[in-house]
Amino acid sequence: MTAVNKVAIAGAGVSGLAAAIQLAKAGVEVDVFEAKPELSALGSGISLQGNALRVFDALGAWDDIRAAGYPFEGLNLRAPGPGAPIVAELPDVKTGGPDYPAAMGMPRPALARILLDHAQKAGANVRFGAKVTGVEQGDGVEVFVDGAPVGSYDLLIGADGLNSAVRGLIGIQAKPEPTGMGIWRSFVSRPAEVVRSELYYGGPVYIAGYTPTGDDTMYAFLVEKAQDRFDITDEDATRIMLEESRAYEGPWNSIRADLEGGAHANYTWFTKHIVEEPWNRGRVVLIGDAAHSCPPTIAQGAAQGLEDALVLTQLLTERDEVDAALWDEFHARRLPRAKAVVDASVQLGQWQLDGVRDADVAGLMFGIAHQMAVPA
Known part of the structure; x- marks a missing residue:
């Protein structure tokens, strides 16, 4: 017996598809409505901590995801300037437990395809080009897609991302706010020497780094003060990322060669928000980026x-x-944990914005990691 028989999910991102997989496996009728016309083939990479990998195992998708990604242990810190020497090799807390790598990188499109495949094989119906535009609650939830009713459900899960339409439809005012930082990302080839994430602090940007995502691929990023970079051409985006990276050597020399060869650079701002309890209004509930967002400073957003x-x-x-x-148990298990991640992720960025040099960065990061090692 389940508490629901028929569920609608807004959004075919990581959170929405994970929910679809688990519900469909349990025999629940699941309809997923995704506003985008198709599963995006674009995107750079994603860093996944061990507690995310533990969830993939529960979904039954871990073997496919492990084969498509690049698992690794530890984190290197390098100095900017000539030679980019490694100044520290830090261990990772295995937040998923001993059965999983400490972390893994993989291409975002590959993760999306794997989760979609598992959702459909489990029996979920996924519709693209279908935006949830209205809800009416009574005994259940009447869902409207592109202005037309599509049926009555026992529950609507709003997993439709940062700019969630469902969040607005149920009257929740919280929304993402800029933190003051922006990030350049590019998907590039992986030099053989890069076998784990590496970060460079100092130089012309706050953070320069990269994470391996496969045998031959990685994604590189530069974190700067947020600027209005959203209407520039692809050529200018690549030029800016190239220029901002010139203070960093080591594997950045290979990254620049890829950028000069045509690798695409994209730009976004870091945001923060958290919906205070409750995340539901009746039979409609928010999860994932619809409920909370934070800078990727500790790589816990997807997890x-x-x-x-x-x-x-x-x-x-x-x-x-x-x-x-x-609902009381759901909020008790999720809100404090998500809030701890949001607060810590924002704090790490704020220390850099404020130029705080004696901040206990390692203590904060390891403290959150130990919290995440306890299953949600």
Whole structure:
């Protein structure tokens, strides 16, 4: 017996597809509505901590994801300037436990394709080019897509990202706010010497770094003060990333060669927000980036969305009804944990914006990692 028989999910991102997989596996009828016309083939890479990998295993997708990514242990810190010497080799907390790597990088499009495949094989119906535009609640939830009713559901899960339409439809005012930092990203080839994430602090930007995503690939990034970079041409984007990277040597020499050869650079701002309890309004609930966002300074954004989906679907498939007790447990298990990640991620960036040189960066990062090592 499950608490729901028929569920609608807005959004076919990581959180939405994770929820779809678990519910469909339990025999729940699941319809996923994604506003984009198709699964995006674009994107750079994603860093996944061990607690995200633990969720993938629960979904039954871990073997496919491990084969498509690049698992690694530890983090290197390099100095800017000539030679880019490694100044520290830091261990990672295995937040997923001993059965999983400490971290893994992989191409975002590959992750999206794998989760979509598992959702469809489990029986979920996924519609692209279908934006949720309205909800009406009574005994259940009447869902409207592109202005037309598509059916009545026991629950609507809003997993439709940072600019969630569902969040607005249920009257929640919280929304992402810029933190003051922006990030350049590019998907490039991996030099053989790069076997884990590496970060450079100092120089003309706050952070320069890269993460391996496969045998031959990695994604590189530069974190700067947020600027209005959104209407520039592709050529100018590549030029700016090239110029800002010139203070960094080592593997950055290879990255620049790829940028000069035509690798695309894209730019986004870091944001922060968290919806205070409750994340639901009746039979509509938010998860993932719709409920919380933070800078990727500790690489926990995707992991937190995955944990939202896993905890919610556990409760929905183990209980007999959607009641106050279910929501109380969901919020007790998710809100403090997500808030801790948001607060720590924002703090790490703010220390850099403020030029704080004696901040306990390692202590904060390892403290959060130890919290994440305890299953949600």
